[in-house]
Amino acid sequence: GAVVSQHPSRVICKSGTSVKIECRSLDFQATTMFWYRQFPKQSLMLMATSNEGSKATYEQGVEKDKFLINHASLTLSTLTVTSAHPEDSSFYICSARDIGGVEQFFGPGTRLTVL
């Protein structure tokens, strides 16, 4: 089946620094990737949708200048949390949809802790 990886799996950073999370589709080309955020015991909340070669579409309430998304190739999307603060601590999950497909394939997630 289609495999999506995320790196790093865990990251701890100091307040005010920026953190980049990578999402890769390993065995298929993904025209569209999705970024989700999950708080403990809560739903996955869609943050943004990124299409290869174009600007990401952000959900209402998500700050695009804080959560920078780049989808420069058909196999890689990155999420950069800029000037991170403790309230940004969360579990970030990406998913990817292949060309012509409907199903989303999910990565294993990245646990971000901001001190």
Add this chain to the structure above:
Amino acid sequence: GDSVTQMEGPVTLSEEAFLTINCTYTATGYPSLFWYVQYPGEGLQLLLKATKADDKGSNKGFEATYRKETTSFHLEKGSVQVSDSAVYFCALSTKKITGGGNKLTFGTGTQLKVEL
């Protein structure tokens, strides 16, 4: 807006017990419904889906029926195994977003623990 409500966990069962995880939804129009499973340390995997009323999705012994009249999509399995221990997410898919396919709305997830 669209929403999904599923029973809180954890749900703890003995092996070979019957499983039901309740899921109800609120949506405009006629969404597609999904169950995803997340095993420890892994990403979400699609378990089963149903795209219209009265459809039954099934996979690996799990099944769920799209009930429009009760806006429900309860997950069931007749005999669970230890290997079924995971977190299960109910989700719905609404209208297509531009260039991006269907948008998913998730429930909070239900952790299932199966013991010997």
